[in-house]
Amino acid sequence: GGLLDRLKLDAKGIRLEKPIVHAVNGVSLSIAQGEIMALVGESGCGKSTVAKTIARIYEPTKGKIRIDGKDIANFGFAQMLPVRARMQMIFQDPYASLNPRQRVRDIVAEPLLEQTKIAQERAAVPEKIARLLARVGLNAEHAGRYPHQFSGGQRQRIGIARALSVTPGLIIADEPVSALDVSIQAQILNLMKDLRDEFGLAYLFISHDLSVVHHIADKVGVMYLGFMVENAPRDVLFARPRHPYTRALLSAAPSVKAKRDIEEIVLTGEVPSALDLPSGCCFRTRCPFAWKKCAQERPQLQDVGDGQSVACHLIDAPERDTR
């Protein structure tokens, strides 16, 4: 026991007071135990905001964040303490998130010590830390060193050991391999997958890199300008992307594209400001298919079968999909 049964984020209309550019609208997702869900999109699309809102680093003004069936959206500090043991974060830059003056053993032990005040349990911490370090590919000798004595990949292993220390159900990973060399990326991704299999962990995996997402995710949500525009099991999304934005992202990803022949949709124009959203479809200012209806009506996510949902008027007007 002790693992996550079900996490549900139904954060319809999350809008952060300040800065308001972090607005996320109508994003709804759920992650089951043992599942890896990726959120993809260009920088500024709101994927980190979703992650930080679930972790309660940002405050939602509306919506629900249900973990183990409990809505934690309005939990206070004391109520959040046990929740934080169920949900840990891993960051893009492990160096920035590790205290440079702390030894690795203290860094890894910190979330665990926050959770337990019982002397007997605290006495067992050093041995647990040694086991965790070994599990993520470090050794007992590393425990006494400082973060600057490690490579980027090793630092991410330290971050993972720290997250694992409290036996979480969900790990929220925000661009965890983006700062690493490609060869090291694969090692860290494989470690994360192995840990998922071993502990039944769920991940919310934030990335802008579609080849990374293809490697690790079971299902994928595509975000644009604070909206979820498409959501599907990985293989469905990569084989049959339906939203024009997803299709453009895939056609611009060489490693993914090489696997099959994907139509060319080249994005033009800039991402509009989240402060000044286009009327109707948020993507219409860059969409090659946009027509009048797209300016008048905001498309809602609709189920198109096989677990795939798409927010686009083309679903009801396939004759306009001319590519």
Ligand code: SF4
């Ligand atoms: Fe393009 Fe219209 Fe679909 Fe938006 S709703 S993605 S503008 S076709």
Ligand code: MG
């Ligand atoms: Mg980000």
